[in-house]
Structures are given as structure tokens and as C-alpha cells.
Amino acid sequence: MRARILLVEDDSNLVELVRYNLEKEGFEVIATHDGEEALALAEDERPDVIILDWMISNLSGIEVCRRLRREPETAGVPIIMLTARAEEGDRVRGLETGADDYVTKPFSPRELVARVRALLRRLRPALSGGQLEYGGLVMDTTAHKVTRDGVPVQLGPTEFRLLRHFLEHPGRVFSREQLLDAVWGRDVYVEQRTVDVHIRRLRKAINGEDLPDLIRTVRSAGYALDADGVTVAAGTGAPVGGTTR
Template sequence: MARRVLVVEDEAPIREMLTFVLDQHGYQAVEAEDFDEALQQLTEPYPDLVLLDWMLPGGSGIQLAKKLKKDEFTRQIPIIMLTARGEEEDKIRGLEVGADDYVTKPFSPRELMARIKAVIRRVNPTGLDEQVEIQGLRLDPVSHRVTCGDDALEMGPTEFKLLHFFMTHPERVYSREQLLDQVWGTNIYVEDRTVDVHIRRLRKAIETNGHDKMIQTVRGAGYRFSARI
């Protein structure tokens, strides 16, 4: 399944160019020409990345970035700001509200694609395409599905990413701080106890056949994913 990129740009020629370039490189482009349409596009399946123009009808790119980072279901989506603003203060402001990178117009398609690939690698270190299976629990990062036998397991995007990280890094203890960095990302500021909340949700989602016991609490250290129950 191709990675989805939401292109939020009010100028039609630029939006069409971005969509064409993304399609040529195997991405699935979703378009929005203003603030409100961008919000309407932010539903499941969520985009893997947002290309966000600074100036938009109905609101600014800065306002939209802030909104994305406050929402539990969208805060982990990486953002690349697109703008004609090249001043250092503007770049810093964009990064401070949660943007992962900043591309100043005009830019070449080659530069843009390099930035997109770099951001996806950086913010999604567990972004492997291979399916992972441990004791009948299977996770497919491409289709974004988790199954146990023939049963599909439902969970939120954060729980999915947390499970993906655990299953690709088994038998090792991770502190809450390490999990925040690896799963939520370095640009997200949340309380350590947020990890505990999502661990509880994840355990409930995978309790079929006792898989919840594979997420083990290591007192005073953090959490470990282990098939040794």
C-alpha cells in the first residue's frame, strides 16, 4: 500500500505539481485547498505525512499544525511546511509548533522528495514494511492491520505504533522516556504517564489468547515485550 501524503496548498498549479510528483514516486496524494478541507481529510486512514502551506484560506498552516499536534490521533503525523517565507524566525516558529521540516519556495521536486523520505525515516524508525508475527499475533505495517488467527484486532494509531515498536524490538526493557522518543517522536511533549495509558489500551486490544501478557511491566525500569510469559 502506497504511503498517503496530504497536500494542503491553496494555489492550484503548485498543488497539482506536488500531486504529480508524489504520484510519480509511488505515493498516494490527497489534496486540500484550504484549512477546513484539510481538517475534513484528516480521518482514517490517516496520512503518513502532511505537506502544509503556511498561508491558507480559512486559517494558517501554523494554526493547523498546532491543531494536529494537540489531537491524539494526528499528533504523530509528520509535517513539512511549504512556504515562500525564508526568514529564520519564520522557520523557527514553524518548527516550534511541531513541523518536522521546512521547505522554502521555490524548491525542486528532487529536493522535496529527499526531504519527505528523510522525515519519514526520522520520525518513524520502526517504519518497516515487513509483517511481524509472534505467537500468532500478526502485525502488517503496510495494510495497518493487526490480527490473531482470522480475527482482526482493533486499536488506535498510537497503540498500533507502540505494538509495532515492541514487536520489532522484543526482549528488551524500555523506559517510558525511551518509548516516548521512539513512538511519539522527539517533537512531541507529553507526560511520561501517557505511556501507561496507551499500554493499558494496547493490552486490552490484544488480550485475545493472552497476548496482553507479552507486554510486561519491569518494576522501576519500564516495559518489555516478550514471548516468555
């Protein structure tokens, strides 16, 4: 599985340099020089890491970072600021706005790749190997097996793909449309309410009779794999008392 990188940079030569080094290491790279387009791509393409320059067209990188952190769909995406602004105050501002790492120009492409890998290991451990883990759930993607707290979990093919997608992006909220694109594919027409059906099945399978619900329902937004999710009535997939978070 290839991690997807969104590169937001207005220097075309630098874009090609970074793209070459990332793709050589097996990453998929999407690039733009425009802050407004970066926000749209972050929502539509669901990158695993965003490399963000400060000085870009239409919106500054710092404003893009701020807006990404405000939206549930992109709040959890790791961000590396890549900029010529090297003053301590700039670093502090970038990190306080929500960047996970801050790299100043000039920089070593090898170091940037290493930082991307380190960020993925820390914030997206699911992307670093064939076994995905979160909140007691363990998925062996090679053997196609799932356990929770050591107990086997039986899943249908769609529920398996749905859970894998959640495990690859723990804590991140996905809309029904985004889940349809990721799990069913963009070329397949499926009604959005189908997602709700499979979420209920997935909840029933992984929660059993009395385990805490690991799938959080976000009103008017979608679903997330989140250990702080709501408690549900056993076997129903419906939030107790009808509340959501």
C-alpha cells in the same frame, strides 16, 4: 503498502506538480487548499505525512499545525511546512509550533520527495520495509509471524491486523471508530465494543503473564501502541487500579 500524504496547498499548479512527483514514487496523495478541511482530512484519512503551506484558506498553516499537535489523534503525524516564508524567524516559529521539517519555495520536487522519505524512515520506520518493530515486538508481514523479545506470539487474523496497524503508527492514538475503519473496513458494520474485545485479546497475547503493557488506553479517546503505556493485571487487559492515561 503505500504511504498516504495529505498535501495542503492553495496553488493548483503546485499541487499538480507535487502530486505528480509523489505519486510517481508510489505515494498516495490527498490534497486540499483549505485549512479547516485539512483538519478534517487529517482526522478522517489518517495520513502518514502532511505537507502544509503557511498561506492557505480559512486557517493559516501555522494554526493548522498548532491544532494538529493539540489533538491526540493527530499529534504524532509528521508535518513538513512548505512555504515561501523564508525568514529565520518564520522557520523558528514553524518548527516550534510542531513542524518536523521546513521547506521554502522555490524548491526541488526531488528534494521534497527525499525529505518525505527521510521523515518516514525517522518517524515512521514501519513504513520502510516488510518488518515492523516497536518495543521488542517484531512483525514479519511476509511470513505472517510476530515475536516479542524473540519469543513467538500467536495471534488470530483480526489481532494480527490490529497490531499491524498500531505498528505502522506507533505512539498515535486511534479512536474505536478509526480502528474499525482501518482494521475491519468502512463497508462492514461492527459494533464499537468489538474493538475492546480484540484489544483485550491482543494485550493478552503480546503481554503474556508479566510483560509491560505496550497498548495505552486513553480515556475518552481510544488506544495507542506506546511503550510508556499503563501496567495491566496479568492476562486481564484491564489497567491495574482502574487507571488510564
